[in-house]
Amino acid sequence: MKRVDRRNDAFGLEIVSFFEGGRPFEIVERDDGYIDAANSTRQYFAEFKHWPDRQKRGMKYVRGKHVLDVGCGAGRVSLYLQSKGFRVTAIDNSPLAVRTCIKRGVTDARVLAFEDIGRLRGSRFDTVVMFGNNFGLFGNPTKAKRLLRQLHGMTTDGAVLIAETIDPYRTTNPFHRQYLRRNRQRGRMPGQIRIRIRFQRVAGAWFDYLFVSLDEMKDVLNGSGWNVTHVIEENLPAYVVVIDKI
Numbered sequence: 204m205k206r207v208d209r210r211n212d213a214f215g216l217e218i219v220s221f222f223e224g225g226r227p228f229e230i231v232e233r234d235d236g237y238i239d240a241a242n243s244t245r246q247y248f249a250e251f252k253h254w255p256d257r258q259k260r261g262m263k264y265v266r267g268k269h270v271l272d273v274g275c276g277a278g279r280v281s282l283y284l285q286s287k288g289f290r291v292t293a294i295d296n297s298p299l300a301v302r303t304c305i306k307r308g309v310t311d312a313r314v315l316a317f318e319d320i321g322r323l324r325g326s327r328f329d330t331v332v333m334f335g336n337n338f339g340l341f342g343n344p345t346k347a348k349r350l351l352r353q354l355h356g357m358t359t360d361g362a363v364l365i366a367e368t369i370d371p372y373r374t375t376n377p378f379h380r381q382y383l384r385r386n387r388q389r390g391r392m393p394g395q396i397r398i399r400i401r402f403q404r405v406a407g408a409w410f411d412y413l414f415v416s417l418d419e420m421k422d423v424l425n426g427s428g429w430n431v432t433h434v435i436e437e438n439l440p441a442y443v444v445v446i447d448k449i
Contacts, residue, residue, distance in 0.1 A: 213400040213407035215299025217244055218277050220402070222303050227402065234397040234409065235385065237378050246335070247277040254279075257435045258334055261365045261443040264433065265289065267329020271357075273317055274337040278304035284332075285310065292326065318346065321353055328357060331364045336441060338368035339412035343395055344423050347413070351427035355448060364429060364446040369394075371414040373440040392419065420444065 220227040221244040230240045251259065262283070268290055272281045275293035277300060284291050285308070293309050295301050296316040304312035315322060317340045331354060333340065341347035354364065371383060371394030383393040394414030400407040415423065421431055424446065433445035 211405055211407050212297050212299045213402040213405045215297040215303075216402040216405055217400070218247060218297070218300045218303050221245065221248065222277065222306070230401040232399050232401055232406075233382070235378075235382055237382070247279060249279055251283050255437070255441070257437050257439075257441065257443040258367065260435050261332075261334070261367070261445065264363055264365055264445045265330045265332070266361070266363055267359060269326070269328050270330045270332060271320075271323075271326075271328040273320075273331060273333045274335060274340055275304055275309070275312060276300055276335060278307050278309040278312065280332055280334055281309045281312070282307060289330075292323070292328070294320070294323075318342075318350065320350065320357065323357065326357060327359050328354075329359050329362055331358065331362070331366075333364070333366040334443075336367050336369055336412075336414070338366040338420070338444075339414060341413050341423070342411040343413060344392060347423045348427055351424065351429055355428040358448055360448070362448040364448075365443065366446060367441060367443045368420065369414045369440045370416045370442065371396075371440075372416055394419070417442070417444070 217227045217229060227244050228240045229243050232238050270284050270289050270291045272291055272293040275281055275295045281291045281293040293304055293312040294315040298314050301312045301314045341350060386393045386395055396412050397409055398412055399409045428449055429446045430449050431444050432447045435443040
């Protein structure tokens, strides 16, 4: 997912609206015409005590001193980790989201797409966090393996990747099930969705977002130098994994 042009930064506009006292809905459009709208923008600003239990438990696995917060949104993860004494580098492809992070006190927030992490030359991270289902930012298996290799080279020995995703098969929604079948027919991973964010009259760019079952995640990680060591579930489609560098 490339850096967002300010003119179509729909996600960033959503973040700014909430930050300035609005109550925006998050509108996600899928490429089959399915549209989901939820009053969920507040999740990007939530204090730790309001996080889902799986994310709270996941934070216990953060190690070392320097953390990379991938897809930082409004900065909730970065701010929490800063309060615990960690040095955090926060990245997001949304300029307006990053600007909001800085206003909220994130000390090192940068406009940077996940696929461009190679630009963080010289940085060495002990922990990488990808909350908010941001394992999805890997996009597809080929891109995931490339980025996982890059992360392997940018992290210290014994580093950990803590990521959240959704198991796409845990749904009873007939439109979602139809989409999984459609993806198989097109030669894509079933949970490889193509979406864009909308806000008022602004539509963001289309991008691929990858949802995987645990078995599919292990297949993606195979040969990348990373291995799942812990799985944190709550009997929900969403789950958190702790992935150790090997």
